[in-house]
Amino acid sequence: MYGKSRNAPPSNEDIARVAASALMNPARHAGKTYRPTGPELLGAEDMAKAIGRAVGRSVRVVPTPTWLFMRAARMAGISIDVMSNLRYYIDDHKRGAFELGAPTTDVLDVTGRPAEDFETIARRYAAPFRNQRTFGNWLREFAQFVLTPLSPGFNLERYDRELRRPFPLEPQFATESKVWRREHDISDSTKAAASVHKKTTLAASPTQWLESQ
Numbered sequence: 001m002y003g004k005s006r007n008a009p010p011s012n013e014d015i016a017r018v019a020a021s022a023l024m025n026p027a028r029h030a031g032k033t034y035r036p037t038g039p040e041l042l043g044a045e046d047m048a049k050a051i052g053r054a055v056g057r058s059v060r061v062v063p064t065p066t067w068l069f070m071r072a073a074r075m076a077g078i079s080i081d082v083m084s085n086l087r088y089y090i091d092d093h094k095r096g097a098f099e100l101g102a103p104t105t106d107v108l109d110v111t112g113r114p115a116e117d118f119e120t121i122a123r124r125y126a127a128p129f130r131n132q133r134t135f136g137n138w139l140r141e142f143a144q145f146v147l148t149p150l151s152p153g154f155n156l157e158r159y160d161r162e163l164r165r166p167f168p169l170e171p172q173f174a175t176e177s178k179v180w181r182r183e184h185d186i187s188d189s190t191k192a193a194a195s196v197h198k199k200t201t202l203a204a205s206p207t208q209w210l211e212s213q
Helices: 011-024 044-055 064-073 080-094 105-111 118-126 135-150 156-163 178-183 189-200
Strands: none
Touching: 011 105, 044 118, 064 135, 080 105, 080 156
16 A cells, blocks of 8 residues: 555454464463464555456556545544554565565465455455445545545544554564564565665654564
């Protein structure tokens, strides 16, 4: 969604299948960690083309400011606790964190079924009537599009204060954390590429300190 980095997004269904398989056979999976991903790394343009094939029309990527995305999410009914975490995801994604170590074969290894590709996921979400191109749906989405910049967003700073969340003294982005890299089985051979990517993205956006997840 943001920047030029890529991701290998898994389907919700594949994540659920991995979790269910691990729970059903705990002895086999004891002490192991899994990172379900889709079968290939995709950028925003790749995802737009897949969505376009799913809905049967051209889809174009338009960069969206984070503040506008947050307002649209609130209008869509997404809870503040989800968006509070997603803001960190956005900035880590810009820095290429989800390219590292992806894709994995964990979905196939754990469930015995290959991971769903992004177009398959897009076609499933395009199928419900609410997401089809009818005049009523178009009118609803157009009205939301017009109202979104005028709607209130989330006050995430106040939300953090109310929860009294502790924050580390020296927070890091995921790609800068040795612990994160070790837990994600990322070798040092990818560090140079991540560093170059980080420098180019930092030049285009202000520095923000995030807690390593």
